Amino acid sequence: MLGATALSALTPLEAFARAAQIKSIAPAYHRLMLGAYEIVALSDGTVKIPLNTLYNHTTPDHIDKVLSGVFQSSPSEASVNAYLVNTGDRLVLIDAGTGTYLGPTLGKLIGNIQAAGYQPEQIDDVLLTHIHTDHSGGLIADGKRAFPNALLHVNKRDVDYWLNPLHAKAAPDTKKGLYREAIEAINPYIDAGKLRTFADNAEPIPGFKTILRTGHTPGHSSVVLESQGRKLVIWGDITHGDIVQFDEPGIAIAFDEDSEKAIISRQAAFSEAANEGYLVAGAHISFPGIGHVRRDSSNYDWVPLNYSSIL
Template identity: 40%
Template sequence: MKRTPSILLASALLLPLALPATTAWAAAPQQHTQAPGWYRMMLGEFEITALSDGTHAFPIDTVMRGITPGQIQHDLLDADLSAPVQGSINAFLVNTGKKLVLIDAGAGVLYGNCCGRLLDNLRAAGYQPEQVDEVLLTHLHKDHAGGIVANGKMAFPNATVRLSQQEADYWLAPASKASGPAFLSTFYDAAVASTAPYISAKHFSPYASYGEVTPGITAMPAPGHTPGHAMYMVQSGRQQLLVWGDIIHMAALQLPHPEATVQYDSEQDHARSTRAALLSKLGKDHVMVGAAHIAFPGLGHLRKQGRQYEWLPVNYDGLPPAP
């Protein structure tokens, strides 16, 4: 039978299906890298950019307190997680239109190759370290303050570093290291080394009392994790973002069990009561939260579920609206 043109065309379209199963169009190598770690949103007239410093394996089995191994196993299974769980290290850049303010700065080199990516991500987000006017620290632990230095110099050469005076007094006093727990020994050393270039350059200015530290950003006490641990309420118009530092370290465990603490809490009971009061408030008023250690970008709301809480991450917006 003579084939018609339509039959010939159909046969041609089927030819690729007859290729050997081993044929590959491109032997592309795997990349083993992640997308640049920044995410942007508008808060009233302020531009907020979440920045990732990386993730690290959180040592659940050794640092959690006030929660049983059985509860840990149950909560991890319920969250479809298994140890070791990667913990995010997030920071938040606030462009008020008049100032560029960074809240926390990641670990820098202090946590090894897992982290220290904040400066690269800040540049990928369209900014330069020289443009940062102020760095507000929630506290002086390595994973929040280590990133303010690079190669022993100020990573943000034009910025003033600010934190509560109580926090500075505690971590920078030699007597604190002498009387503090041995496992925090390197934390005292890191706090001194990180702040030294800014102190030398007179770019270190702790605040004696809580309140507005720069227009639109208010420092608030949140003690327990460290003696002078602070939170920052960022507000533009009626919109608010609470950057809460280390209120939560492991969401999968501490949201269902707010009573659970971590070894690194200076005052376990105080950290527990601070968290309980804050979660209760946030579960009612639904203020946006910027969380240092909840999966990047660490932006979302809390919802109360009985005695537990649920994290509701922001809905991804590929084109943040203009103010």
Template identity: 60%
Template sequence: MDRRSFLSLVPAAAAAAVARPALAAAPMAGFPAPGFHRMKLGDYELTALLDGVLPVPLADLYNNTTPEHVEEALGAAFLRSPVELSVNAFLLNTGERLVLIDAGTGSLLGPSLGRLPAALKASGYSPEQVDDIILTHIHADHSGGLVAGGEPVFPKATVHANRRDVDYWLNPANRDAAPAGKKESFVNAIASLAPYREAGRLMPFDDDAEPVPGFRTVLRPGHTPGHSAVVVDSRGEKLVLWGDITHGDVIQFDEPGIGIAFDEDSEAAAATRALAFAEAADERYLVGGAHIRFPGLGHVRRDERGYDWVPVNYSLPG
């Protein structure tokens, strides 16, 4: 093509460029979808609900280790401290009852949390439909979502919690005797449970009890005095919702002796963790963890370093 032929094409190309509609970038949405994950458990429907994520400085809060070791281990998993830990709750529909395990944080721990009601509604349910709530323990990230503005979020639900935790966290004498930095935990516990207690819908349960038919608890102490796992079976499929046995799914599986500053008794929590890992690996049941990356469901297996977390494979519920 000579210069004259080339220049003859320029006006046509320019006209085409003018005629072509401009492409305008769409604004970024800037918000996440409500988090829920659904699967079958025998005849039951299991829904994992994401309350949000909490940036946790694990390098500073893990104990029986060093910050350097924690940072190195996190780096090997492409993480760094602070790690955004999921706050998960779990909903079981048995066909007769709707049972929620843990209730999220509510407004107690910042704007990245408190999303459980939205996730619940997005999953097809409403707070008014929940019949029972079983708390693995009474920490703010498990019980704070029970109330909003002093009113119960779950107006028809009965709340069940291990008697050891109820006696510990709801005792004003323990609050008064606690160090300044810990008093807020007692204040939050009392406020979160007050409407249910006043309505006669707070039901303490004893160790290794069955507070709701088909929902058995196992005392797993250390993290709190009454910290309990919740065991559910349906048609031969077993699920253990183990609360705060771990915070994250990287370091403590390899080193169960590492505790966290949130533990009431880290030594007892470490012993409990080792027991929980061994049982889950031996029995190969499904596990739900409150602070394992969402949806927090998977299995525990042994490996050359100790234990390993294997997330569930994604599938569409039938």
């Protein structure tokens, strides 16, 4: 029979069972190399959105069924991703997150840039895929430029659309906020002489080509990076999520300015990515949002990049 001292040595200390739960997550960034380029996926956070009512050309019951098949429901957790590219010569941010516009679960971009080892002042260029608030709101902090040394590059179609006061005046009340937020976010760069517009399918920064994928917004553009034989296309909002629209590209979303054109752009983006086999990064695909597109028996499939701790 064991003595009392021996028994006490075998009994777990009560304090270990009562450790406080931490209830916080690690900084959300993921680093990988694309040839000679360092790519850092950055999370601005996540937000729950009712995909069953936001998707159109479908029914809420159908979306609920598809989501339940992958253990999800609506509202669904949507990622808001941005991408930082260090070419060795320039530090370029693709999209700028939400800033303070869309609630406390978002607006994490600056903190994650810093956690990844960089400072906002180091960024040479910000290149927007388009001027929706979840991509442009983070351009400002307290009304000032969050990236004070950066040039801001935006497709001219989007600048003409979102910064036109006549468009804002004519917009329905449900959309007036988008115009106001666009003006608030971009005007500080205009005032500082830092805004540069680019044409369709242009190369606004050396090594950063664009593809006009209109529909989601008039100037919505994907960004193409190539280095040492490897290719990454940063999609912007070709999809919202990584489930429904890959099997059914004809399903659009309420955020599209022109759903029919957005569907055409999505089908073209899917086909090209599957044909060429290059890496893709999506702004609203589950963080870090990087992977491949393949064809399958039901249309297309999203294949997340295999995690690697080796650069």
